[in-house]
Amino acid sequence: MxxxxxxxxxxxxxxxxxxxxxxxxxxxxxxxxxxxxxxxxxxxxxxxxxxxxxxxxxxxxxxxxxxxxxxxxxxxxxxxxxxxxxxxxxxxxxxxxxPDGVDDVTALGMVVQGASAWVLLRRSVHLAPGETVVVHAAAGGVGTLAVQLAKAWGAGRVIATASSKDKRELALELGADVAVDAGAEDMKSALIEANDGRRVDVVLEMTGGTVTDQSLRALAPFGRLAFYGMASRKPPAPVDPATLMAHSTTIAGMWLTHVFRLPGDVMRTALDELFALVAEGRLRVxxxxxxxxxxxxxxxxxxxxxxxxxxxxxxxxx
The missing domain is CATH 3.90.180.10 (Medium-chain alcohol dehydrogenases, catalytic domain)
Incomplete structure (x- = not known):
């Protein structure tokens, strides 16, 4: 073969x-x-x-x-x-x-990227209605789905970051309320400005390096940052526990492999919900x-x- x-x-x-x-x-x-x-x-x-x-x-x-x-x-x-x-x-x-009617690309989009976005929002950050969600790399496989899921599940504002005008326009088309240049020199200030001067509640991050560091500093009290990749191949700076206490913030890591160690069939639950949203026309790959x-x-x-x-x-x- x-x-x-x-x-x-x-x-x-x-x-x-x-x-x-x-x-x-x-x-x-x-x-x-x-x-x-x-x-x-x-x-x-x-x-x-x-x-x-x-x-x-x-x-x-x-x-x-x-x-x-x-x-x-x-x-x-x-x-x-x-x-x-x-x-x-x-x-x-x-x-x-x-399921019938689901094409190959959509099926593949659900099994890793869709499930990752589902787990990040449902289990890692426990998104609550009305919260502000930042989705880095919002034009990517996980990002495009996370933007749509956050809106479908009641986020008050979705802030997308992407590296080009076309990618930012795609994120807005998918439901993001604001799109920020991923190359912003001061990402902390850019995110707070995009949220009308308020700190953000949730950040989904897969870039690493200074993007992670500055996103963490943009979190509101009891804000959560979920880290699921390191595309820049640069690790973020070490985090001092006192920094987390200062704003009551949480950092989570997510690797989809661990979902299969949880009690119950979490993956089946995720895919059922994702495919249902696809059938309703509320989610697309x-x-x-x-x-x-x-x-x-x-x-x-x-x-x-x-x-x-x-x-x-x-x-x-x-």
Missing amino acids: RAIQITEFGGPEVLTPAELPRPVAGPGEVLIEVSRAGINYADTHQAEDSYLSRSTLPMVPGGEVVGRTADGRRVVALTGSGGYAEWAVASAAMTWEV ICGGEYALDEARKAHEDLRARRTTGKLVLDPSR
């Missing part, structure tokens, strides 16, 4: 087209003929072995696929790795049927680009250069 293989860690240049044997499903697993594979920012970390979980070589990257099982069911699945290929194996417990399988390197280059919006996918049939 055609696949993308990594034999050494590095940047986009290590993503190499290859012919590999078709994987075989073991006990408790399903074999999926992949119609689309999702591309996530985490994949760029996986390629350079800088993610939270370590990778081993050789490796087929890609953690999510949508396609059909041998018995004809159309499913979306989390694979951990192996997604950038014509066929992939997933645990049956990490496989969910796709922005397709930011569809690449042929052997264009995986270009997809990673575009993603890392912040040239993309919304959800990116690979088409193994091309």
Whole structure:
């Protein structure tokens, strides 16, 4: 089968087209003929072995696929790795049927980015109606969905940040009340100004570095910052506990993997709610680009250069 293989860690240049044997499903697993594979920012970390979980070589990257099982069911699945290929194996417990009328891109957009936005707002920051929510990288896969979910769930004001005029306009189209330049030199002041001079209640942050530091300083008493990525690859400054006490603020981290350790089927609950919002026309996935399988390197280059919006996918049939 055609696949993308990594034999050494590095940047986009290590993503190499290859012919590999078709994987075989073991006990408790399903074999999926992949119609689309999702591309996530985490994949760029996986390629350079800088993610939270370590990778081993050789490796087929890609953690999510949508396609059909041998018995004809159309499913979306989390694979951990192996997604950038014509066929992939997933645990049956990490496989969910796709509702009728939901296209491939939407299905993929829900399983990682949609679920991440759901968990961030529902579990990490416990969004309350009327609160001000800041969504950094608001034109990205998680950001576009977080903006819509925050509005659907009663946020008083949604402040989006993005790096270009087009991306800021997209965030406003999706329901953000204000859009701020992600390159603002003083992000703390920019966020407070965007909230009519008041500190903000919630920040969803995946950039790292000074963006995290300044966003934390923009929080109101009992404000919460949920950190779910580090796109800049620069860690924020260490936080003094006294700083948290000074404004009664909370910092949360979120890695979707931990959802599966919670009691009850949280992922099923999230997907049911997300797909229901899609069916009601209250939530949509922005397709930011569809690449042929052997264009995986270009997809990673575009993603890392912040040239993309919304959800990116690979088409193994091309």
